Amino acid sequence: MSVLDRKLLRDLRRMWAQVLAIALVLACGVTILVLAVGAQRSLEDTLDAYYERNRFAEVFANVRRAPDSLLPDIRALPGVRMAETRIVGQVVLDLPGLAEPAAGRVVSLPDFGDPALNLPMIVAGRPPDPDRTDEVMVSRAFAEANGFVPGDRFAANLNGRKRVLTITGTALSPEFVYVLGPGAMLPDNRRYGILWMPRRALAAAFDLQGAFNDVALALTREGQAEAVIPALDRLLAPYGGAGAHGRAEQASHVFIEGELTQLRAMARILPPVFFLISAFLVNMVLQRIVSLERGVVGLMKALGYSDAAVAGHFLKLAMLVAIIGIVIGWGMGSWLGRGMARLYTEFFEFPYLVFQPRVGSYATAAAAGLLASGLGALQSARRAAALPPAIAMAPPAPPVFRRGLSDRLAAFAGLSQPSMMVLRGITRWPGRAAFSVLAMAAAVAMLMSASFFPDSLDEIIDTAFFEQNRQHAMLILAEDRADDVVEDVRHLPGILAAEPLHAVPAILRSGTLSRRLAVEARDPDARLSRVTDAAGRPVEPAGSGIVLSERLAERLGVGPGDRIEMEILTGRRETLLLEVSGTACIHFGLGAYMDRAALARLLRKPPQVSVVNVAMDPAQADALYAAAKNTPGLAGTVLLFQTRASFRATIGENVLITTMVYVVIAVLITVGVAYNSARIQLSERARELASLRIIGFTRAEASYILIGELMALAILAQPVGWILGWIFAYAQVVSFSSDLYSLPFVMNPATYARSSLVVLSASAFSALIVRRRIDRLDLVAVMKTRE
Amino acid sequence: MAQPIFRSEGLTKVYRTGDVSVHALRGVDLSLYPGEFTVLLGPSGSGKSTLLNILGGLDRASGGRAWFADHELTAMSDRELTRYRRDHVGFVFQFYNLVASLTARENVALVTEIARNPMPADEALARVGLDQRMDHFPAQLSGGEQQRVAIARAIAKRPDVLLCDEPTGALDSKTGVQVLEALNAINSDLGTTTVVITHNAGIQAMAHRVVFFADGRIAEVRENASRARPSDITW
Incomplete structure (x- = not known):
């Protein structure tokens, strides 16, 4: 190993905390890429082979x-x-x-x-x-x-x-x-x-x-x-x-395809964010290293090392950081991949599903990681290579500060000199400050897009089970029957109310757009099961019109007042021309709703019943269940309180896991950014801070300058993060929306607050770690060493 | 007399920082000869370091010409200058410029790894009397020892010329003498042409040739008939 490489390894060991902070952010990108691509390929291959x-x-x-x-x-x-x-x-x-x-x-x-x-x-x-x-x-x-x-x-x-x-x-x-x-x-x-x-x-x-x-x-x-x-x-x-x-x-x-679509989206959207942030971190840290090592750069050149060798030295450092991140990411990706495969076997019935690490996905992730880190390092490496040796050997000129508009404003506001130092620190390196803000904002946004989920699901449960499907059970009939079946059901033990529903398999068409689904026809006074709009108001089909879910209306490109074709897939297979009388807010499936009597009139038949929705007396549930088991003509029952409970339990567990993963990711990003910027500021300002201490500033006052800048950036990141988070969450709602489901967009103030709290705490934590170093500054030594 | 190893004609150097122009060299004509120990003397800002940097291929002149043997330094590309430094020049700096994370031996190896015909790092360190401290990091060495590591590093490539910018500037008299002895030994044992910049007028006594600088020009060149031993020099 050459001595330069040995120096590199020692530098790496000395800066282990900073290196690790960057490597972990990069590892997130690698993990997700390995995980999503691996899971997607495993699922596809398993499916292909099985099919x-x-x-x-x-x-x-x-x-x-x-x-x-x-x-x-x-x-x-x-x-x-x-x-x-x-x-x-x-x-x-x-x-x-x-x-x-x-x-x-x-x-x-x-x-x-x-x-x-x-x-x-x-x-x-x-x-x-x-x-x-x-x-x-x-x-x-x-x-x-x-x-x-x-x-x-x-x-x-x-x-x-x-x-x-x-x-x-x-x-x-x-x-x-x-x-x-x-x-x-x-x-x-x-x-x-x-x-x-x-x-x-x-x-x-x-x-x-x-x-x-x-x-x-x-x-x-x-x-x-x-x-x-x-x-x-x-x-x-x-x-x-x-x-x-x-x-x-x-x-x-359809469900497996839906899962695959999500995996593909995950592999496309998230990793670039992490790679971008790690490129920025590498860039920021390496810039500082190069300016700290000006002397070494000059020396290498004086000794006759070529420009390429100098640039290569710093690029190698970036590559090593990337390699650490890649190895961690590979490990995490494989581990999570196996976990994901286990999760799939809970939801999907496969004879075998092995999360098989694909060489390709590992190689792609590694290449992306190296590229990100390399791009981040390029600017500094080139600057080091271009530094003329005689200049490199001399101490760097102090950074040029200029009085700008912000200074005049600050002076007007009567800011103290330390606050002025904080402000100038930010305005002196606006690019660095802006990217720090953006990266921390990305952390806020990720938290928001994860934590809006439970709120959205609460809204779904609220709408689906408490506004719309309020029946206790659905009795599904083996075939359509006349209205007297409702009377029969009313006579079963424990039935408090019974309402008929007629489900008709049909294709709805508007021009070239069409969807196949069961159109549900209810009675106008139905109370147990009904459809509502986004504000929770009941929506009734007017006359012989049809009410569509908002998503279905969108898929068919129609709105209230437009006409659509309904091709009925049973009986005489008639095609009806219907007017869309309104839209409803439905989260499960694509819904279409009619008046039962109106549909019967159009079909020139007496009204039909395919499902009886019932409200029941819980005390007599067992008697009702026993009767249901022995009732001929019943194809199945759905107990909605059970559906609701299992929905809550399953989704709740997944949400918990997802939220935890996102919190970990957001903390990694924040610490990666905050810790590295604080360390860099400390290194840039060590002499200044030591001088302040010598002239009588307390530790707290000196720390304020460092922590002040970091926390000012973290606070600036919050509103940006809220906007980004709103966009991320909205994008999720859009990408999640399929013919099977839709997520309501729910953004509670608590979501903003929680996300900000996590990111601000993580920044404060990073700042405090670095603050301990300020407390330990050896004032004499700092003043004696040459910059 | 032998052909000069360094020669310059009308060498000038102007630094511009912002609106200010500083004339560091205002036309320097100089010849230095192989195997000589030359001392450059003069007040701060008189142009000594600038000349040394140009002769060492670290900096470029604004005007005039300079040669190393038959090679015109002022006509070389960056790549050629790098090659020149790698093959011919050893540098010693006032602040040693050791890499803090490398041991004494590894700091010397920085050079031996890329030089064409280097001496072993151990031998270079032995020549400056550091054979017992080779595995120490810079922070574990005294200032004089650090400077001797820097000298060992400079001579390990068997350079034709050894350029030293204030090698004793940061040292006390006792350790300074050890450094001067090391330089003197290199000059006499290996015949390496040595150019030393100093503020310390006492050092001129050990030189073959003394060049006095003032205000970017050579004020006087003096040849010593007899040379003092480093141990006789005090400051």
Whole structure:
């Protein structure tokens, strides 16, 4: 090792705290890049392999009842490589040890051999015997949540007939990586599961002998889902086809895609912020080092070292800082990556999900780190290289201060000389001061964009559960029924109120824009479940008009007064022309709402009921649950207080983790900036401060000049941070908004205060560490050493 | 007489800081000869250091010409000057200019690592009497010892010329003499042309040649018929 390199290592060790402060900021960027890119790639690769190996279908369609003889026609459609028909249904389950009814989606397995598409992967046990009607294979998550093992039994209400089923095995399926029950907002594996049963048994139970109600297609290499879907729809229409869709609308796939989109956004937006701040810190520290080491620069040149060698020496220092940050970031990224993979296995049902560190993501992160640090060092390294040796050997000229407007203002305000020193320190290096302010503002902004989240979620809970969905439970009917079903429900034990809701699968269209969803029709006096606007006022569809959620209106590019087409996907598949009568503020899904009687009039049918919303007497809950488990025609129940509790618990835990991560990040940034600027100011002002002490300033008075400048910058950073934070949070709201969710933009004063408090405390803490050095200044030694 | 190792013709140097111009050299004609021990004497600001910096390739002249042997220093590019310093010149400064984070031996190694034909760092330190203190950091050495490390560092590359700017300026008389003895030994043992700037008129007694500076010009050049030993010099 050359002596210059040895000097470098010793310098590094001497400045370890400053180096570490920079390296940690850089490490944040590296961590996030490794984490986000790694998680994204792992997820993508796992998904690709899983989809491929277990033959995940590309087009899916539901139909009321189509004859098996239609299958050859489907297979003959251009672009179709493979087609398989199935029977699927919703069932209500009576699970041992669970008072309330659970629900499940039952899917048929072929009579002979394995399914050609959507092949379940058996984890334990075996598939049910095709000849048995009382055997079932269940999804792994459902079995685990309920403690089921093969051989256990539970009761199921199969299309009105209650039957005790024996579990023969557990399995996973690419179709059900993310499982959400009807009306649920988060996975609930205890109360909702996937059940696989032999086709023969289901055909008998659902009265579908020689027929199917679900079909899945795989396409040829040239096949396009956009071309196949309309053709398939035409074939299925006479049999009650509910409209085919591709993977882009397959529930499980959509959620995973949403997660991938977030990861991609995270990898794109956050790391540059950290790299920019670390470049700035390297720049600031190296500038100071070069001016402290002027003598060494001059000496190296006098000894005959070339300009490149001088510049290289300082660049190497920056590279070493970067390498420390990169190594820390790699470690943190890998560790968090494994944690993230664990988190994914909680939400997603993968047969395997290994966070596999990609060489590429590590290399990219390292390259970005080195580049940031190198760019930060470049200016100082070049200045060192350009310093003429004779000048470098001489002590530096004192920095030029000029009296400017701010000085006149300060003099007018009667600032003390120490305050004047603080002010001039800031105005003398405006670039450095500005960037310190910006970096600390970025820390404030990050905290705000993390801590606005819980407020936003509170708002969601408030709107979704206390303004809009105030029913205790939703009873989901297996098929649409006439109004008398509401009367039947009212007679169940413990029911205080019951209101009907008619859900109609439809495609809403405006020009070339369209969305597929279930349009909900309610009665005008509905109190249990209603829609409201952003101010919490109920919104009622006027006459035969339709109310759209704000997001849906935006997606379709329409507003109140515009007309849209509604293509109904069931029954006679009519297309209605409706006027948008208003918009509502809905956070879950894209909602569209009509008046039930008006919809019935348009369809020339008596009003229909698909869901009964109920309010219930908690004291009689068990009796109601027992009745629900035995009620034929019920496809499932959703208990909203449970949904609310699990939403709060799951989201709450995630928010806690996220908030902690952001606090750590913000503290790292603040300490990185504040500690380094304080150290640099101390080094620049050591002689001044010592002189002040000699002429009789107290330690506190001398410290004031140093800490004053730092805290003045930290305070200046707050309003900038608030503005940035507002923008960050707003950008998050926009990027988070999808067809599945929207986040309300809620910014409470407490969010501003909390964020500022963290950053100001971290700056004060850094200042106090450096202040201890002022207390220890050796006054005589400082005055004797040459600058 | 031998060909001069340094020669200058009408050398001038003007520094401009802000609105002020300082004429550091106002036309210097000088010849210095190989193997000689030359002392430059004169008050502060008389131009000694400026001349030394130009001869050492650390600074550029504003006018006139200067040669090192056959090479015209005033015509060299920055790259050539770097090469010249690396291969031919050893510097000793008033404030030693040691790198604080390197030991004595490592400070010398700074030079031996890049020089073409260096002497081992240990040998250079032995020549200045520091063979027992090689692994000490500058902060652990006295001022005189630090200056001798600087001399060892300067001679380790076996330079043709050794340029010393006030090498004893920061030292007391006793340690100053040790430094002068080291310089004298180098000059006589290795035959290195040595140029020493000093305020201390006593030192002129040990020189072959003494150049008196005043106001950016050479006031007088004197050759000593006999030289004093450093130990006889006091201040």
